[in-house]
Amino acid sequence: MVNRNFTPFPILTTERLTLRQLSVDDQQDILALRSNSEINKYLDREPSKTIEDAINFINMINDNIKRNNSIYWVISLINTKTFVGTICLFDFSNEKSSCEIGYELMTKFQGQGIMKEATAEAIDYAFQTLQFQKIVAFTHKENQNSIKLLTKFNFIKSIEADKENSDFNIFTLTHSN
Numbered sequence: 001m002v003n004r005n006f007t008p009f010p011i012l013t014t015e016r017l018t019l020r021q022l023s024v025d026d027q028q029d030i031l032a033l034r035s036n037s038e039i040n041k042y043l044d045r046e047p048s049k050t051i052e053d054a055i056n057f058i059n060m061i062n063d064n065i066k067r068n069n070s071i072y073w074v075i076s077l078i079n080t081k082t083f084v085g086t087i088c089l090f091d092f093s094n095e096k097s098s099c100e101i102g103y104e105l106m107t108k109f110q111g112q113g114i115m116k117e118a119t120a121e122a123i124d125y126a127f128q129t130l131q132f133q134k135i136v137a138f139t140h141k142e143n144q145n146s147i148k149l150l151t152k153f154n155f156i157k158s159i160e161a162d163k164e165n166s167d168f169n170i171f172t173l174t175h176s177n
């Protein structure tokens with residue numbers, strides 16, 4: 001059995017990015033991200049409306065990390081430390097050896113290959129460190145930017161849609177040993 005432990009928090013770096021832990025100091029950025037109607041357009045979630053919603057969300061995320069139930073990184077630019085988005089791995093299943101991936105970028109930072117860079121790192125972490133065999137993504141069938149991103153990493157679209165919401169397709173990436 002793999003020992004999945006996020007203490008100390010696994011900070012990751014890429015050419016342009018630092019993937020770091022979320023903190024209460026990120027409350028304004030989390031509110032901006034989670035209340036933005038363009039970002040939320042294809043996401044099946046309750047938007048954050050107030051700063052309290054953002055703080056509650058941050059606490060919930062960090063509590064899950066402390067329990068080793070999921071991992072969630074703030075994506076920030078190495079040079080300026082700017083908060084540009086988030087990426088997470090959650091819904092861990094030992095039985096299926098799988099986890100789910102989720103990601104979002106501030107609109108201003110989309111179209112620069114930032115999520116591609118962060119996703120490559122998160123995929124590597126899921127397969128190499130967490131040793132899952134499969135990564136799953138649920139994405140709205142009209143979410144072209146997300147579909148494009150998943151396709152770049154060779155995620156395969158399942159024939160069946162999500163049972164809970166038929167507007168969502170299921171994409172899976174299987175680890176090739």
Ligand SMILES: CC(C)(COP(=O)(O)OP(=O)(O)OC[C@H]1O[C@@H](n2cnc3c(N)ncnc32)[C@H](O)[C@@H]1OP(=O)(O)O)[C@@H](O)C(=O)NCCC(=O)NCCS
Pocket residue numbers: 038039040042043102103104105106109110111112113114115116117137138139140143145146148149
């Ligand atoms: C999904 C999402 C993260 C994709 O972001 P993105 O910026 O389009 O993704 P990438 O990082 O892969 O960037 C790709 C674009 O950057 C361009 N780009 C510019 N510079 C680049 C570089 N140095 N390297 C790679 N790509 C670069 C690419 O050409 C590409 O543009 P194209 O799609 O027009 O071909 C973003 O649309 C988003 O946050 N959406 C809202 C939240 C959401 O729906 N999340 C998904 C939940 S399932």
